[in-house]
Amino acid sequence: MRILIVGAGATGGAFGTLLQEAGRDVTYLVRRPRAEALRRDGLRFISPSGDRTHSVQVRTADEPADAYDLILVTVKASALPSAIEDMRPAIGSSSTIVPVLNGMAHIDRLQEAFPGRVAGGMAKIVATLDAGAVRQLTQMSTITIGGLGERELSPAVAEALRVQGIDLSVSADVEGALWEKWMFIAAGAVATCLFRSPIGATIEAGGLPQILGAISELEAVAAAAGHPVSAAGHEQSIGLLTEPGSAFTTSLYRDLLAGLPTEAEHILGDLARRARELEIPTPLLDLTLIQVRADAIQRGHTAD
Template structure:
């Protein structure tokens, strides 16, 4: 199976390294500067179980030739518009496209372009890119895949066999759309809490903010339920536990990007969620307030 991973950052690099470690045929589609780095230095993966460096096959959009059996899209939302065109040579009659972005806007855009070849996917991993190296900060690593609806192409055994390697847990879901909504509801709640109060969870709770945190979680979960994908009890309790833990240094990745002045996913994650809430007639006052703050901050920067 020929596997194309679009992006060799924290997510694409970590899962790609695990696949390479087991001898899978992996190619990375990256920007020219990243391609030059990978060709010169290889892909260094710093994981909880050790550090290793792999020689890689890195190509740019101008060099891409296909088709591939599996195309994994592991970029942030800002890179998606270019990716929609860039991966075209890689997508053939038998290709499956599995995006690992958060939210749902990317699913709509990819399906509009590539139809039922697009499956649902999400990953859970704590990783970062540091001096060109992929660093996994916690042993947790899961990859969830599944058909978005009855029209999607089936997940054939060779694809699952190719993706099922040690180092992360492969989960095949019969409700991957529900899983995407569940994760999105949490990410939006975490973004609202940490961006609105501009602090860590521990400090927000210490300042008396736990009722507001719980209200934000309930607000985002009402939207998911109205969309037909209610958040399960276990996931709800995990969200509450993580976002109300005393002394916790947790902040959302959106908050970290905003504070650092980096490109961020405010509109892809929070803006799209608020738009879907309006379409479903679900009030989201805390989310709306956070969006005003983030948008005004962006205008003033």
């Protein structure tokens, strides 16, 4: 199975290295500067199991390409529109596209662009880019996949992704799993971005009722959409987002604090839109969006 990984950032580089080390045929679709660096220096991967550099196969959007069997989309939401256009020559009649972004808006965009080719995917890994190298910070490295709607997932896709270093799960309800992760990420973003603080500081300042309120209102949206959060998922949110003294933050909060463009519209804006359609009130989510959007306006950032 020929695998194309769209993006060679922290997530794509980590999973791509693990797949390549298991003997899979892996190619990265990247922008020209990243392609030149990878061709020259290879891809360095630093993980709890070691530090290594591999020569890798790369291509850019302007280079000819045959269709790939499995396309793993690992870019940030802001890069998705351009990634969709860059991917088009690589999509064939038997290709399967597995995005591992957070939220659900990307599923709609990909299905519109490539009907019948999109499967559900979700990843959990703590990794970052460090001077061009991919650094995996913890042992956690999971991918959950599954078919969407009436389309069943080919067993060959699961076989291709089942390698050492990746804890792979095939879910009968991957859409429900995506919604559950989305509600946790969104609740964490509201709790940290609205108060511009880690969880522990917000709780110390008296914000515990608001954190609980955010969890409640967002889970109400998921339930109304037909994807109620499980008891285990709810308890995970409560446990991680209400711990006194916790230094927990979210990537959206960290990007906001650093003055970087964020995935706020993809994670929070799309959720607020769905809440309005379902007539579910989300006052804390709405306040967070106003603050994040106002910050983006002042910094001259465009919506993702």
